[in-house]
Amino acid sequence: MTEFSPLSGLLGGAIIGFSAAILMLFRGRTAGISGIVNGLMSKNTSDISWRALFIIGLILGPLVATLIDFELPSRIDLSWQSVTIGGLLVGFGTNLGNGCTSGHGICGIGRFSSRSILATIIFMLVAVITVYFCQHLLGDIL
Amino acid sequence: MKSFIALISGLLFGFGLTVSQMVDPNKVLNFLDIFGQWDASLIFVMVGALIVFATVYQFVITKREQALLGETISTLKNSKIDKRLILGAVFFGVGWGITGICPGPAIANLSGVEPKILAFVSLMVVGMQISEWCKRRFLI
Structure with missing residues (x-):
């Protein structure tokens, strides 16, 4: 059970949108996290520094937020099986489909890209169905 | 700058x-x-x-x-909807549904040094490499 939080959602979302906007406006890059991580492993070394800096910022940002009373989850309730299968699938799928919640869901939809709109609809629907199976049909198997 | x-x-x-x-x-x-x-x-x-x-x-x-x-x-100027886009979104959707974690929050949680987050991020990178390998071999 988590509490519905529309205001902090809107505010946090606006900050995320602003982050993506300045990255594209100043540097011409897409704030898609899976794409940024993928690019860190590519052989194109000229492209690595901005990606590494963005990732460092992404790791430090939550620490700044904790200074003013926001929190990272103190523990992850997932089982090791879920973490293993989920991690592999998230990496595989975002690489194959060229984007995740940020790249397709925010930057792509914000550009009115038909590819991103379709991808977002598909991964949201599939995730809802998956959660339905895991939480209501399979129970605690995973 | x-x-x-x-x-x-x-x-x-x-x-x-x-x-x-x-x-x-x-x-x-x-x-x-x-x-x-x-x-x-x-x-x-x-x-x-x-x-x-x-x-x-x-x-x-x-x-x-x-x-x-x-x-x-x-x-990306590419507006083609292809098999990779759709399959990728399906695989990602299953992984996201199992865990509730997508790439941004996974990385953002790294400072918490939770072993499960470290494992998730490592396996996510492995999954990305597997996909690269499949694409190079034209398996998908």
Whole structure:
């Protein structure tokens, strides 16, 4: 059970949108996290520094937020099986489909890209169905 | 300045994910669990992000030939809907549904040094490499 939080959602979302906007406006890059991580492993070394800096910022940002009373989850309730299968699938799928919640869901939809709109609809629907199976049909198997 | 923008953009992204609580997998799973104790907060995060990003993109960025610091604006011009896009979204959706963690929150949680987050990020990178390998061999 988590509490519905529309205001902090809107505010946090606006900050995320602003982050993506300045990255594209100043540097011409897409704030898609899976794409940024993928690019860190590519052989194109000229492209690595901005990606590494963005990732460092992404790791430090939550620490700044904790200074003013926001929190990272103190523990992850997932089982090791879920973490293993989920991690592999998230990496595989975002690489194959060229984007995740940020790249397709925010930057792509914000550009009115038909590819991103379709991808977002598909991964949201599939995730809802998956959660339905895991939480209501399979129970605690995973 | 170029480095500063990359760093500050990452910082804001991680800060926004924490403020919106999207760093908490339970919050995301409860959003996806529309037949359970539904928590609709994630929609508000998407809407907040889209209002800001889409406004700047549609009214400022599309009017420009290049980015403010002189680089080309690299958005995919590819509008083809192909098998990889659809299959990728399906696989990602299953992984996201199992865990409630997508790449942004996974990385943002790294400072918490939770072993399960470290494992998730490592396996996510392995999954990306497997996909690269499949694409090179034209398996998908």
